[in-house]
Amino acid sequence: MATVHLPRSLVTLFTDPPPRHLQLTSTSLADLVDELDQRWPGMRDRLVEAGPRLREHINVFVDGERQRELATPLGDGSVVHVIPAVAGG
């Protein structure tokens, strides 16, 4: 199981919002996005753009390392942080 941490700005976009912290059986980031989208329809569109690739200003860290590839594998015990890029204005 991977532990996933989601930002408040993301979960509040959904009427029945996901918890900020949850555990999923996903084996890759692509798999994680699909699993989130199945449970909260529309989640994929918020995280992934044409390519398909992670949206430009969505940062995803796996075990502390920033990853950009949806094919990035996840293992049992992986910790995933989804963090919007910091911004001003």
Place this chain on the structure above:
Amino acid sequence: MTQRVEVLVGTKKGAFILESDPARRDWQLRGPFCQNWPTHDFIRAADGTLYAGGGNNWYGPSVWRSADNGATWTQSSAGMTYGDGEDAPKITTIWKLADAVSNGTIYAGVEPAGLFRSDDHGATWSHVAGLREHPSRPEWQPGNGGLCLHSIVTHPTDPNRMWVAASAVGTFETSDGGKTWETRNKGVRADFIPGPAPEFGQCVHKLRLHPDQPEWLYQQNHMGVYRSDDGGRQWTEVTDGLPSEFGFPMVIHPHDPRTLYVIPHSGPADGRHMIDGHAAVWRSRDRGDTWQRLSSGLPQENAYIGVLREAMAIDSLDQAGVYFGTSTGQVFGSADEGETWTLMADYLPPIWSVEAAVVD
């Protein structure tokens, strides 16, 4: 039935509603809704549903929907894509929402320029692909505001006819429900393109139609104000009498297709704000043959404010109310067709859209 008037305001940081009784003297502000979602357009559809469209720098484009007057909201961009391939253009935001009068369909104009429709109240969207299949599409170039499809004009009785406009591409018309499109730019200047007048590339800022005269189109362009008597096949410039050819928004009187309003700005190289800092709306009662300056109640000193293309609206009461929002967060309104103006709201985020609705 007690009527209320709403002015729906889309801003860089979400949406707001100003509400009043039909006297339109005292306005109450509700919101923000869709907070932190940059909102290019915010409308109330004929069935009462609220829709807000825009794009978020992190989470992309989406259309928000509320069926309970703003108490709860859902958002979706399902199907709003040009494909998932490596080279597929990335849609960044929604610029315009339009309620097709005859059948309940909602249309969305997006950036980069394209048209989508929803037949299920915004839950899912499908691409009206015919527009981007137009042979001119590889040559479309963005204006300073982006390659945005900002005007969607539906025919009042024929669901197969529609006009759209994009900057700096021009106006197109479909007569077959969006399968095929034809350019509608003849007579519109594009002096920024060398050589003879092009078929497309004109920089429309706002395109309007009056439902009582659906062959009469009007546009505020980067290069002047124009009218058409034949659905856009030929345009006639009616800029004479205005202090500037440059401006963004335009509205038409709801009960008089001869009456239109524009807000001339200093030129594209001169700041793009109220001319000399004197705020004014200009009205024509004769389809642009003559113009009248309206400024009573508007700031006349050091008012270097700007009004963007979607940020003017007119309500449907017998004595129409006219409203505009500024890119510095003020909303001004007139309950007497522009004769006198008051400040309805201040200190809002930069305003990108203003729409008006009369609700029973």
